[in-house]
Amino acid sequence: MSATTTAGAIRSGEVLACPVTLRRAPVAAAAGVVSFRMRRVSAAGRLAVRVVAAASAEGAAEAVEVAKGKGKGKKRSASGIMKPKPISPELREFVGGAEELPRTEALKIIWAHIKGNNLQDPNNKKIIVCDEKLKKIFGGRDRVGFLEISGLLNPHFQK
Template sequence: MSSSTAIRVFRGCSALLAPAKSSTSTAGAAVKISAAAPKPKAKAKPKPKASGDEVKPKRNVNRTAGILKPTPISPALGSFLGAPESSRAEAVKQIWAHIKLHNLQNPANKREINCDDKLKELFEGKEKVNFLEIGKLLSRHFVKAE
């Protein structure tokens, strides 16, 4: 490749067009680096506590929001889960536990779930469901709060 072709291809990138460093200079640098002793790290100084400092209690995080919030569910989902209300996350967890327990995933295509009678009742009578459809099919079982 001629230099004009190289310049045209790499558009003047100086790192790619710079001449290669000789192996003797890099070998000498490696020896210098390995010969240098590691520097000891400075220890962190403890902060002095003022007389008025108290330990602050941890902030209470609201774990009952969004998909973690228990909401009323349909009778079909309620009979499957055994509870009158549930969070979306808990419902999906229990459905996946049922799928794993009864070995309902298609072995050839793990994204596909072969529905048994209990799941057919939840998933609009479908024989097979893609695992990404589970959340969409469950949304009709959660009663919307007004």
């Protein structure tokens, strides 16, 4: 097959040689949906495109909505450890006065403090040597294992 084949002459399941720039979202055609799937065909790294056509008006309309960014893909509300929850006064003081905070964000702030103040044990990086701020959060402990941090944060988050 030549590289000058037009879109009207391409049949479903046909393999074409093409440049990498053809990797794009599905294209809506008048007869249905046409999408391109890339795959490697040789050791030299040449690419081929498999043309897949679906002849349904609903599929074409759906493909146009997906290409425009509508329809599926609604943003869900935060849940689990991503959901902001009220925090204790000790943790509130540490993070700068926020009333609510997700657990993930609290861990990021604590790790930024640990890295910024070089609080990891030089002999064993898995051990955190607590300064005065961290001692307030971790119940007065001098040394904490990095796997213990999330467990020690449990009392600071109200359920």
